[in-house]
Amino acid sequence: MAAVDLTAHPGHLARRLQQAHYLLWTTMVSEEITSPQFAVLNALVAEPGLDQRTVGERVGLDRSTIAEVISRLGRRGLLDKVRDPGDGRRFLLRLTEDGVRTHRRLTLRTARMNEVFLAPLSADERRVFFDLLRRVSDAAEGLRNPTAPHAAAEEDREAVPGAAPAPGGA
Amino acid sequence: MAAVDLTAHPGHLARRLQQAHYLLWTTMVSEEITSPQFAVLNALVAEPGLDQRTVGERVGLDRSTIAEVISRLGRRGLLDKVRDPGDGRRFLLRLTEDGVRTHRRLTLRTARMNEVFLAPLSADERRVFFDLLRRVSDAAEGLRNPTAPHAAAEEDREAVPGAAPAPGGA
DNA sequence: AAGAATTAATCAGCGCACTGACTATTTCAG
DNA sequence: CTGAAATAGTCAGTGCGCTGATTAATTCTT
Numbered sequence: 001m002a003a004v005d006l007t008a009h010p011g012h013l014a015r016r017l018q019q020a021h022y023l024l025w026t027t028m029v030s031e032e033i034t035s036p037q038f039a040v041l042n043a044l045v046a047e048p049g050l051d052q053r054t055v056g057e058r059v060g061l062d063r064s065t066i067a068e069v070i071s072r073l074g075r076r077g078l079l080d081k082v083r084d085p086g087d088g089r090r091f092l093l094r095l096t097e098d099g100v101r102t103h104r105r106l107t108l109r110t111a112r113m114n115e116v117f118l119a120p121l122s123a124d125e126r127r128v129f130f131d132l133l134r135r136v137s138d139a140a141e142g143l144r145n146p147t148a149p150h151a152a153a154e155e156d157r158e159a160v161p162g163a164a165p166a167p168g169g170a
Numbered sequence: 171m172a173a174v175d176l177t178a179h180p181g182h183l184a185r186r187l188q189q190a191h192y193l194l195w196t197t198m199v200s201e202e203i204t205s206p207q208f209a210v211l212n213a214l215v216a217e218p219g220l221d222q223r224t225v226g227e228r229v230g231l232d233r234s235t236i237a238e239v240i241s242r243l244g245r246r247g248l249l250d251k252v253r254d255p256g257d258g259r260r261f262l263l264r265l266t267e268d269g270v271r272t273h274r275r276l277t278l279r280t281a282r283m284n285e286v287f288l289a290p291l292s293a294d295e296r297r298v299f300f301d302l303l304r305r306v307s308d309a310a311e312g313l314r315n316p317t318a319p320h321a322a323a324e325e326d327r328e329a330v331p332g333a334a335p336a337p338g339g340a
Numbered sequence: 341a342a343g344a345a346t347t348a349a350t351c352a353g354c355g356c357a358c359t360g361a362c363t364a365t366t367t368c369a370g
Numbered sequence: 371c372t373g374a375a376a377t378a379g380t381c382a383g384t385g386c387g388c389t390g391a392t393t394a395a396t397t398c399t400t
Contacts, residue, residue: 003216004277006229010287011191011205013303015356016230018188020310021181022358035181036386046173053348059176060186065387067349072385089348089395107174117180120309125302132291132299133183139290140190185386192388206356223378235357237379242355259365259378 010136021117028113029106032076036061038110040069041103044079044095051090078102180306191287198283199276202246206231208280210239211273214249214265221260248272 006012025035033041039059044050050058056066070093073079078099084090095103118126176182195205203211209229214220220228226236240263243249248269254260265273288296 002274002277003212004280006209006212007304008300009280010284010299010303011188011195012209012230013300013307014184014187014191015206016307016311017184017303018181019230019357020307021184023314024310025181026358034385036185039176039182042173042176051348060182060189061386062388063349064351064389067351068386084348087348087396091349104172107172110174110179114180116313117306117310120305121302128298129180129302129306130178130183132295132302133180133187134177135290136287136299137183137186137190140194140287141186143286144193189387196388204355221378231356232358233379234359234381237381238356254378257366257378261379 024113024117028116029109033102033106036065036069037073038103038106040066040073041078041095041099041106044093045100045103048094049092051084051092053090055093073099194283194287198286199279203272203276206235206239207243208273208276210236210243211248211265211269211276214263215270215273218264219262221254221262223260225263243269 021035029035029038036059040055043055043058047058052066052070053063055070056063059066061069070079070081074081077096079093079095081091081093084092118129121129191205199205199208206229210225213225213228217228222236222240223233225240226233229236231239240249240251244251247266249263249265251261251263254262288299291299
């Protein structure tokens with residue numbers, strides 16, 4: 001008893017949504033280049049010469065993950081890494097010709113995939129879909145740094161008021 | 171040029187949503203037990219004695235992933251695996267007392283986390299949110315098996331008509 | 341200018357997620 | 371009943387994603 005209905009859990013739905021997207025991506029876009037890899041290519045098409053950390057910021061990946069993604073793209077010859085002459089800590093990233101070509105090719109396919117992915121929704125619903133997703137993500141994101149503009153941080157051990165020090169169980 | 175706006179890509183938004191959820195989960199629910207692990211506990215509270223494959227089906231994880239999750243839960247002593255006497259291929263899974271207790275404890279926290287996660291949405295919007303997420307996921311899921319009820323499978327190399335054999339250009 | 345703090349990147353470690361190949365058991369066809 | 375097909379689970383391999391510790395370079399403080 002006491003089991004919960006997972007289909008009413010946003011986390012579960014988020015995971016399912018991503019699985020669904022992964023499925024479509026691998027069948028309709030590419031089996032080689034992943035969606036996060038494409039995001040990196042895209043960021044570098046928009047702003048060539050970015051450093052690793054900033055790319056991660058643009059596409060929403062932490063320092064460790066972005067390092068791996070970039071090393072994979074480098075190994076495939078899609079981008080070049082050169083030390084920033086002005087700041088020896090940084091690497092400046094730039095797509096190779098092959099990288100640019102790959103990005104262009106996948107852009108078409110990605111658009112087609114998005115169309116299929118969103119096919120069940122009307123134009124209005126798609127707008128709402130984007131809006132709700134963004135609002136929820138942004139709000140949670142805003143809760144991370146206890147730089148507390150208004151709330152979000154207050155306690156230290158239970159993370160939420162009224163928590164009660166654990167019912168003690170069985 | 172030719173860069174795309176990622177914030178209009180459902181795949182990107184799906185990933186961000188999951189990251190946002192992960193963040194809230196680890197801070198508000200548990201750093202030990204993950205959301206997929208909780209889903210498994212929940213499935214076994216609802217239906218004790220399920221086999222591994224069926225649990226995976228219930229929570230939406232493939233055979234390999236569910237095997238790892240279950241082995242982790244087993245190592246933590248939250249569930250027991252016993253060979254099915256009636257079918258030597260299967261393992262029957264059952265929560266230990268500790269597993270049941272853990273599930274109960276996390277259920278409370280999960281509910282609080284969901285509340286925070288969905289806080290930016292009104293009651294109406296939450297219903298729409300769930301509905302849209304489910305419809306998109308279900309539709310993509312339905313496209314996986316080329317048991318082709320109407321479309322979804324037709325070509326073999328380009329996966330979508332009108333693809334044109336790559337613009338080629340530099 | 342020397343020492344402290346900050347910043348960019350790497351590395352080790354854990355966990356989710358998928359595919360393809362393999363093993364063991366069961367079921368089905370003949 | 372025997373061989374083929376199906377099924378449950380494991381294993382190896384790849385990739386995303388996060389944290390905490392470490393290294394190297396830069397900047398800030400005094």
